[in-house]
Amino acid sequence: MAEQPPESSHPLTAHDPYAPDASGSVGSLRELLLARLDSASGLAPETRELLRELLPDEQTGGSGGSPEGTVQLRSITAAGWRGIGPRTTLELPPGPGLVIVAGPNGSGKSSFAEAAETAITGRNSRWEGRRARDWQGGWRNLHTPDGVTPEVCVELSVGERGEPVTVRRTWYGTKVDETRTQVMGPDGAERKWEEVIDAKALDLARPFLPYSELGSMINGTLGSLHDAFFRLLGLELLAEFDARVKDVDTECSQTIKQRDTLTAKLLDELSGLDDPRAREAAQALSGTKPDLGRIRALLESRTPAAEAELARLRQYAGLTGPDLRETAGAVARLRDAAATAEEARYGSAEDARRLARLLEAALEHRRRSRSAHCPVCGSEDRLDRAWSERARAEVERLQAQAADAEAARQAVSVAVRAVHDLVQPVPVWLRGETSGLAALWQEWAWCRDVTHPRELADRVERAAAALDEACRQVRDEAAGRLAEYDDAWQPTAVRLAEWLAAAQAAEAAAERRRHARKARTWLRPIIDELREERLRPFAHQSQEVWQRLCEHSSVTLGSVTLAGTPGRGRVVLDVSVDDRSAPAYSVMSQGELHSLALSLFLPRATHPASPFGFLVIDDPVQSMDPDKVEGLARVLDACARDRQVIVFTHDTRLQQAVAHLGIQATVLRVTRQSNSVVSVETLTDPVEQALAEARAVSLDPGLPQDVADHVLPAMCRVAVEAACLETARRRLRDEHGFGLRAVEERVASLDRTKTYVALALLGDGRQNARDAVERICPGGWRLVEAFNSGAHAPLPGVDDRKRLVARTAALAQAIRRTGGIGAADSTGGAR
Amino acid sequence: MTASAQALVSAADRLLNPSGAVASLAPGLRARAAAVLLRMALDQALDAYWARVHPSMTRIGKHRMLCLEWYAGRDTARRCRTTWLALSAACHYRAQELPPAPAEIHARLVEVTALVAALHAGPGTAP
Numbered sequence: 001m002a003e004q005p006p007e008s009s010h011p012l013t014a015h016d017p018y019a020p021d022a023s024g025s026v027g028s029l030r031e032l033l034l035a036r037l038d039s040a041s042g043l044a045p046e047t048r049e050l051l052r053e054l055l056p057d058e059q060t061g062g063s064g065g066s067p068e069g070t071v072q073l074r075s076i077t078a079a080g081w082r083g084i085g086p087r088t089t090l091e092l093p094p095g096p097g098l099v100i101v102a103g104p105n106g107s108g109k110s111s112f113a114e115a116a117e118t119a120i121t122g123r124n125s126r127w128e129g130r131r132a133r134d135w136q137g138g139w140r141n142l143h144t145p146d147g148v149t150p151e152v153c154v155e156l157s158v159g160e161r162g163e164p165v166t167v168r169r170t171w172y173g174t175k176v177d178e179t180r181t182q183v184m185g186p187d188g189a190e191r192k193w194e195e196v197i198d199a200k201a202l203d204l205a206r207p208f209l210p211y212s213e214l215g216s217m218i219n220g221t222l223g224s225l226h227d228a229f230f231r232l233l234g235l236e237l238l239a240e241f242d243a244r245v246k247d248v249d250t251e252c253s254q255t256i257k258q259r260d261t262l263t264a265k266l267l268d269e270l271s272g273l274d275d276p277r278a279r280e281a282a283q284a285l286s287g288t289k290p291d292l293g294r295i296r297a298l299l300e301s302r303t304p305a306a307e308a309e310l311a312r313l314r315q316y317a318g319l320t321g322p323d324l325r326e327t328a329g330a331v332a333r334l335r336d337a338a339a340t341a342e343e344a345r346y347g348s349a350e351d352a353r354r355l356a357r358l359l360e361a362a363l364e365h366r367r368r369s370r371s372a373h374c375p376v377c378g379s380e381d382r383l384d385r386a387w388s389e390r391a392r393a394e395v396e397r398l399q400a401q402a403a404d405a406e407a408a409r410q411a412v413s414v415a416v417r418a419v420h421d422l423v424q425p426v427p428v429w430l431r432g433e434t435s436g437l438a439a440l441w442q443e444w445a446w447c448r449d450v451t452h453p454r455e456l457a458d459r460v461e462r463a464a465a466a467l468d469e470a471c472r473q474v475r476d477e478a479a480g481r482l483a484e485y486d487d488a489w490q491p492t493a494v495r496l497a498e499w500l501a502a503a504q505a506a507e508a509a510a511e512r513r514r515h516a517r518k519a520r521t522w523l524r525p526i527i528d529e530l531r532e533e534r535l536r537p538f539a540h541q542s543q544e545v546w547q548r549l550c551e552h553s554s555v556t557l558g559s560v561t562l563a564g565t566p567g568r569g570r571v572v573l574d575v576s577v578d579d580r581s582a583p584a585y586s587v588m589s590q591g592e593l594h595s596l597a598l599s600l601f602l603p604r605a606t607h608p609a610s611p612f613g614f615l616v617i618d619d620p621v622q623s624m625d626p627d628k629v630e631g632l633a634r635v636l637d638a639c640a641r642d643r644q645v646i647v648f649t650h651d652t653r654l655q656q657a658v659a660h661l662g663i664q665a666t667v668l669r670v671t672r673q674s675n676s677v678v679s680v681e682t683l684t685d686p687v688e689q690a691l692a693e694a695r696a697v698s699l700d701p702g703l704p705q706d707v708a709d710h711v712l713p714a715m716c717r718v719a720v721e722a723a724c725l726e727t728a729r730r731r732l733r734d735e736h737g738f739g740l741r742a743v744e745e746r747v748a749s750l751d752r753t754k755t756y757v758a759l760a761l762l763g764d765g766r767q768n769a770r771d772a773v774e775r776i777c778p779g780g781w782r783l784v785e786a787f788n789s790g791a792h793a794p795l796p797g798v799d800d801r802k803r804l805v806a807r808t809a810a811l812a813q814a815i816r817r818t819g820g821i822g823a824a825d826s827t828g829g830a831r
Numbered sequence: 832m833t834a835s836a837q838a839l840v841s842a843a844d845r846l847l848n849p850s851g852a853v854a855s856l857a858p859g860l861r862a863r864a865a866a867v868l869l870r871m872a873l874d875q876a877l878d879a880y881w882a883r884v885h886p887s888m889t890r891i892g893k894h895r896m897l898c899l900e901w902y903a904g905r906d907t908a909r910r911c912r913t914t915w916l917a918l919s920a921a922c923h924y925r926a927q928e929l930p931p932a933p934a935e936i937h938a939r940l941v942e943v944t945a946l947v948a949a950l951h952a953g954p955g956t957a958p
Contacts, residue, residue: 551938552932552934552935552937552938553934554934625932625935626917626920626935627917627935627938630913630917657913660909660912660913660916661909661912661913662900662905662908662909662912693897696893696894696897697894697897697898700889700891700894702887702888702889702890702891702894703888703889703894703898704885704887704888704889706885707884707885707888707889707898710901710902711897711898711900711901714901715897715901
C-alpha cells in the first residue's frame with residue numbers, strides 16, 4: 001500500500017538548484033573557442049590572430065551569485081503606497097512553497113506585488129510603460145495623512161545563514177523617484193545594497209513577473225529577453241567576443257569613412273586651387289583607389305609633373321640678368337680705350353716706328369760717314385749737327401708715339417674682353433624657349449661676337465638694359481606667383497598630410513576590417529551552436545510549462561530559439577496552430593499569451609544560477625481557461641518545490657484548483673476596508689488543508705471502519721508533518737541561522753514522523769523529541785509513535801475519528817506555536 | 832461495470848467526433864452531453880473500484896476521492912477529483928455560462944480513459 005503519497009515526477013524540478021551552475025562551464029568557453037580557433041581551417045593567419053587578440057578574458061563572478069547567496073522573502077510591507085494606506089505587512093511562510101495571495105479587485109494585493117518589486121529593484125515596470133506618467137503621479141496612497149512617509153519594505157532572508165535583511169525605500173518627495181533606500185542587517189546596522197543583492201543577477205533572473213508584462217512579453221520584451229537569456233546561459237563571453245569583433249569592424253569602417261569624407265573635402269578644396277600640386281593631388285585622389293605614393297611624393301616635393309613647373313618658376317624667380325653697374329663701367333672703360341686708341345691709331349704708331357728706325361739709320365750713317373750729305377736725296381750739308389740733334393729728338397718723339405699707340409691698342413682689346421666677359425650665355429634652361437626674355441638674352445649673348453669697340457659698347461649697353469628690364473619683370477612675376485602658390489598651398493599641404501595619415505590608417509583599417517568580417521562570419525555559427533546547445537534545457541522547460549498550461553490548446557509551442565546577434569537578437573518561438581506555423585502574437589488568445597509569457601518567464605527566473613529563491617507573479621490566472629488554471633497550479637507547484645512562489649490573484653479558481661489537486665499552498669487573503677486600511681489573513685495553509693480534509697472524512701458516518709483505519713491516520717500524519725516542516729524551516733532559519741540550502745538539506749533527509757517532529761522542535765532530526773513533544777502537548781508522543789508505526793487504535797465510529805483529528809490538530813498547533821506561529825491560524829486549528 | 836464505463840467513454844467520444852445525425856447538434860451541446868457521459872464513466876469506475884475495496888463504502892463523492900489517495904495513490908486520486916469536478920462543472924446547465932469547449936472535454940476524455948484504466952487495474956496498485 002502506498003502510505004506515503006508517492007512523489008510524482010516533476011520534470012520542472014529535474015534540475016537541481018544546487019547543482020553546479022549549468023553555465024559553470026563559462027570558464028571553458030574561452031578554451032573551447034581557442035581550440036576551435038586552432039582547428040579552424042580556412043581562416044587566414046591574420047584573421048586568426050585578430051580573433052585571438054579580441055578574445056576576452058574570463059569573466060570572474062559569472063552570471064549570478066552563488067546558491068549560498070540565496071535570497072528569500074520574509075515579508076512585504078507597504079505604507080502610504082498605492083492602494084495601501086496605513087502600514088500593512090504581508091508575512092510569508094519560510095522556505096520553498098506556494099503562497100497564493102488572494103483578494104478581490106482593488107484590495108491592494110497588486111500593491112504588495114509592486115511594493116516588493118519596487119523595494120528590491122528600485123523600479124517598477126509600470127513606470128516604464130506607455131501610461132507611466134499617469135502612474136507616476138498616482139503612486140502615493142490617497143488616504144495617507146501628510147505626516148506619514150510612504151514606504152515599501154521587504155524583509156529578506158539572505159545568504160548562507162538566512163540573515164534577516166530589511167530593505168526599505170521611503171519617499172521624501174512627491175515624485176516617484178524621490179526615494180531613499182535603507183538596507184539594514186539583523187543587528188540594525190546599515191548594510192550595503194550591493195552586498196545583499198546582486199543587481200546584475202536581479203536584472204538577469206528577474207524574479208518578478210508583473211501583470212503588465214504578462215501580456216506584453218511577446219511583442220515587447222523578446223529582445224531584452226534574448227539578451228537576458230544570453231547572459232544567463234553564460235554566453236556573455238561570446239556576446240562580448242562578438243561585440244569586440246563587431247567593434248573592430250565598425251571602428252575600421254569609421255576610419256575608412258573618415259578618409260572618404262576627408263578625400264571629398266580635399267577634392268573640393270583642391271578644385272578651387274590653381275596650383276600644379278593641387279592638380280596633381282586631385283588626380284592622385286580621384287582614382288578608384290587614392291594614390292598614396294603620389295601624395296606622399298607631392299608632400300616631399302618629389303613629384304616630377306608638378307615640380308617641373310615650380311622649378312621653372314623658382315628658376316625664373318632666381319633669375320639674374322646682367323650687372324648693369326658693372327656693364328656700364330666696362331662699357332665706359334671700353335669707350336675711353338677706344339677713344340684713346342683712335343687718337344693714336346695703330347697705323348701711325350707703325351709709321352712713327354718706321355720713321356724713327358729710318359732716322360736712326362740716317363743718324364748712324366752720318367756718324368759713320370762723318371759726312372753731312374744726304375745719301376737719299378743727295379742734297380749737301382743738310383745732315384749737320386743741328387739736323388742730327390733734331391733728328392734724334394724726332395726719333396725719341398716717334399718712339400714714344402709708337403709706344404703710346406701700342407698701349408692704346410692693348411687697352412682696347414682688354415676693354416673689349418672685359419665687356420665680353422660680362423656677357424652671359426643664354427642659361428641652359430632658357431634655351432629652346434621662344435619667349436621675349438630668351439630673345440633678349442640671345443641678343444645679349446650675341447654681343448660676344450661683336451669686336452668693334454664702339455659697336456660693342458653700344459650694343460652691350462642697349463642689350464643689357466633691355467635684358468635687365470626683362471629679367472626683373474620675369475623675376476618679379478615668378479616670385480609673385482610662387483608666393484601666391486605657397487600661401488594657398490600651405491594649408492592644403494597640411495590637410496594633405498592629415499589626409500595621408502588618415503588614408504594610411506584607412507588602408508590598414510580596410511585590411512583589418514576584412515579580417516574582422518571573416519572572423520565574424522566564422523564566429524556566427526559557433527555562437528548559434530553554443531547558444532542553441534545551452535538554451536536547449538530552457539527551451540525544454542518552456543515547452544513543458546506551455547504543455548502543462550495549454551494541454552488542450554490547438555496552439556503548440558515548438559522550439560524556443562535565440563536568433564540574431566547579441567544586442568540585436570530576439571527569442572524566436574516556433575508556434576503552430578493545428579500543425580501550421582504561425583506568429584505567436586496573432587494566433588494566441590490572451591490566456592495563451594499569458595501562458596506563453598509564463599513559459600518564458602519561469603525557466604529564466606528559476607535558473608539554478610539565480611540567487612533569488614523566490615518568484616513574484618502578479619495575476620497570472622486572469623483570462624485563463626479552467627484547464628489552464630489547473631495546469632498553472634501544477635506548474636506553480638513544481639516551481640514551489642525549491643522556491644518561494646508568491647502568486648497574487650483576484651480569482652478564486654487558482655485556490656480551487658490548488659485545493660482539488662491537493663497542492664500544498666498557503667493562501668493569504670488581502671481585504672481592503674474604507675480609507676485604504678488593508679488587512680492580511682491566512683485563509684489556509686498546508687496544515688489546514690490536510691486537517692480540513694481529514695476532518696471532512698472523519699465526519700462521514702458512511703465510511704467503513706477499515707477504510708477509516710487506513711485513511712485517517714495517514715491524513716493526520718500529513719497534517720502533523722506539514723506543521724513540522726513549516727516550524728522546522730522557521731526554527732532552523734531564525735534560531736539556528738541556517739540558509740535555505742542547509743535547511744532544505746535537512747528537510748529532505750526526513751523520513752519518519754519522529755524525525756519531522758525532532759527537526760521541528762529540536763532543530764535536529766536525529767534526536768529524540770519525546771520530551772519536547774510531551775512538554776508542549778501531553779500525549780502527543782503517543783500519536784507521533786502511532787503515525788510512525790501505523791499501529792493506531794481502531795476507529796470504529798465518528799467520535800473516535802473526530803478525536804484523532806482533534807488530537808492531531810492540537811499537536812500540529814502546539815508544534816507550530818513553538819515556532820512563533822499558529823496564533824494567527826487559530827481560526828480552524830484547535831478543536 | 833468497467834465495461835460500461837468504457838462504453839460510456841466511447842459514447843462520449845462519438846459525441847465529440849460526430850458523424851451522421853449527431854453532427855447536427857450544436858458542438859457546445861454535444862460537449863456538455865459528453866461531459867455528462869464522462870462523469871458517469873468516472874463514477875462507474877470509482878464505484879467498481881470501491882466495491883472491490885469495501886462493499887459499503889461511503890456514497891459521498893468528495894470523501895471517496897479524498898480516501899482514494901491512500902489506496903490508488905496521490906496522483907490518481909487528485910486527478911480523479913480534479914477531473915470529476917471539472918466535468919461536474921461542465922455538465923451543469925447554467926443559462927449564464929458558456930457551454931464547455933469541445934477541446935476541453937476531449938482532453939477530459941483522454942484523462943478519464945486513463946483514470947478508468949488506472950482504477951480498473953485495481954486497489955493497491957500504485958499509479
